[in-house]
Amino acid sequence: MSELKIIKVEESIFAHNDLAAVENRAKMTENGTFFINVMSGPGSGKTTTLSALINMLKDEYKIGEMDVDIKTSLDAQKVADATGIESMQINNGGLCHIDADMTARALEHYDWKDLDLLILENIGNMVCPAEFDTGAHKNVMLWSITEGTDKPLKYPLMFTVSDVILINKIDAIDYFDFDFDLAEQHVHKLNPAAKIFPISAKTGEGLDKVADWIREEIAAVKAKAGK
Amino acid sequence: MSELKIIKVEESIFAHNDLAAVENRAKMTENGTFFINVMSGPGSGKTTTLSALINMLKDEYKIGEMDVDIKTSLDAQKVADATGIESMQINNGGLCHIDADMTARALEHYDWKDLDLLILENIGNMVCPAEFDTGAHKNVMLWSITEGTDKPLKYPLMFTVSDVILINKIDAIDYFDFDFDLAEQHVHKLNPAAKIFPISAKTGEGLDKVADWIREEIAAVKAKAGK
Numbered sequence: 001m002s003e004l005k006i007i008k009v010e011e012s013i014f015a016h017n018d019l020a021a022v023e024n025r026a027k028m029t030e031n032g033t034f035f036i037n038v039m040s041g042p043g044s045g046k047t048t049t050l051s052a053l054i055n056m057l058k059d060e061y062k063i064g065e066m067d068v069d070i071k072t073s074l075d076a077q078k079v080a081d082a083t084g085i086e087s088m089q090i091n092n093g094g095l096c097h098i099d100a101d102m103t104a105r106a107l108e109h110y111d112w113k114d115l116d117l118l119i120l121e122n123i124g125n126m127v128c129p130a131e132f133d134t135g136a137h138k139n140v141m142l143w144s145i146t147e148g149t150d151k152p153l154k155y156p157l158m159f160t161v162s163d164v165i166l167i168n169k170i171d172a173i174d175y176f177d178f179d180f181d182l183a184e185q186h187v188h189k190l191n192p193a194a195k196i197f198p199i200s201a202k203t204g205e206g207l208d209k210v211a212d213w214i215r216e217e218i219a220a221v222k223a224k225a226g227k
Numbered sequence: 228m229s230e231l232k233i234i235k236v237e238e239s240i241f242a243h244n245d246l247a248a249v250e251n252r253a254k255m256t257e258n259g260t261f262f263i264n265v266m267s268g269p270g271s272g273k274t275t276t277l278s279a280l281i282n283m284l285k286d287e288y289k290i291g292e293m294d295v296d297i298k299t300s301l302d303a304q305k306v307a308d309a310t311g312i313e314s315m316q317i318n319n320g321g322l323c324h325i326d327a328d329m330t331a332r333a334l335e336h337y338d339w340k341d342l343d344l345l346i347l348e349n350i351g352n353m354v355c356p357a358e359f360d361t362g363a364h365k366n367v368m369l370w371s372i373t374e375g376t377d378k379p380l381k382y383p384l385m386f387t388v389s390d391v392i393l394i395n396k397i398d399a400i401d402y403f404d405f406d407f408d409l410a411e412q413h414v415h416k417l418n419p420a421a422k423i424f425p426i427s428a429k430t431g432e433g434l435d436k437v438a439d440w441i442r443e444e445i446a447a448v449k450a451k452a453g454k
Binding site for chain 1: 268398
């Protein structure tokens with residue numbers, strides 16, 4: 001009984017969420033702001049990676065960050081401290097995701113109209129965030145080599161909805177059994193168009209290519225907006 | 228509107244779940260079966276750790292394992308292959324947790340009455356599984372040093388409901404900034420009674436102490452059951 005109830009409620013939320021996501025995305029496109037949603041399991045390195053990328057790009061673009069966390073504002077503070085950009089904390093009160101409505105409400109309190117790039121750092125979770133389109137133009141996920149090569153098999157939706165997959169912590173490869181070829185096969189079976197970038201947020205290796213991808217996407221969104 | 232609906236449904240589920248959990252736990256105690264629920268983020272090493280522990284204990288005790296996964300039966304197969312014990316796969320169809328009802332239904336299909344130790348390997352997620360009492364006697368969580376020292380601050384409920392915390396992958400400590408003293412402070416602020424065991428599932432370091440803890444708990448449950 002209780003399970004059936006959950007499913008019904010979720011279905012109506014998903015349909016409603018998709019509409020709200022389309023609205024968020026249209027607003028961003030019209031404004032010429034490239035909007036990315038960054039997802040991963042806990043401790044995969046989202047905050048460190050984003051801080052490094054923001055520092056590589058902040059002299060070229062106006063960048064903003066919204067950080068979703070259950071309770072603390074640790075990550076938003078870390079990004080603000082590491083980069084000097086304006087970072088906003090969204091506390092989601094214990095939910096395991098952020099949806100398009102929550103994103104829209106957060107945007108009402110955030111001065112995003114001048115931004116070239118808006119980054120949403122989702123909550124550390126490989127299940128729920130994948131179910132909710134936030135309205136971002138692109139989904140980016142981090143996958144740490146310390147988590148093992150089988151993750152796409154175990155969390156297929158996350159890998160299916162992600163446009164870009166950053167394989168992080170490659171500097172520690174000597175300590176972990178991670179098979180890059182097999183990882184790529186697993187990902188492309190679910191999602192043939194996914195771009196994969198091996199990176200180390202710690203040493204900076206591979207981040208130049210991710211920064212180039214962001215530059216191209218910012219240019220594409222600005223072209224659509226006629227800017 | 229949609230959010231309010233979610234909260235109402237969740238409240239009734241939580242209350243119902245707590246009752247079902249009490250029933251599961253009473254059944255296990257009466258039978259003299261020590262039942263543990265093992266939780267962590269994705270890729271923290273649950274399957275490898277459990278396989279190693281089962282191999283250390285399987286000549287002394289009859290052990291069973293139930294493995295929750297969204298879609299695959301990879302982990303149940305890995306445990307069965309590595310240990311030779313009977314392992315059961317529970318596919319939860321995309322949910323981010325297993326609750327007490329689902330556990331009870333799984334138990335109907337599993338021959339657990341002879342077991343001294345029953346292990347439930349929960350889904351890899353630091354948020355949702357912490358919200359649902361499964362009826363296990365003890366909650367055990369794995370925390371990998373690769374995930375960083377701040378995790379108790381970010382996922383407080385998981386650390387609050389866990390009786391035992393295994394800090395895993397300590398063999399890779401040279402590659403990661405992990406502060407064991409600070410980690411312990413963070414945990415004990417939330418949960419003063421939590422036992423913490425640093426381990427390496429890969430090298431076996433520290434697992435003897437975890438095995439000793441399991442032996443003590445099995446003896447305690449058997450004493451309660453008068454066995």
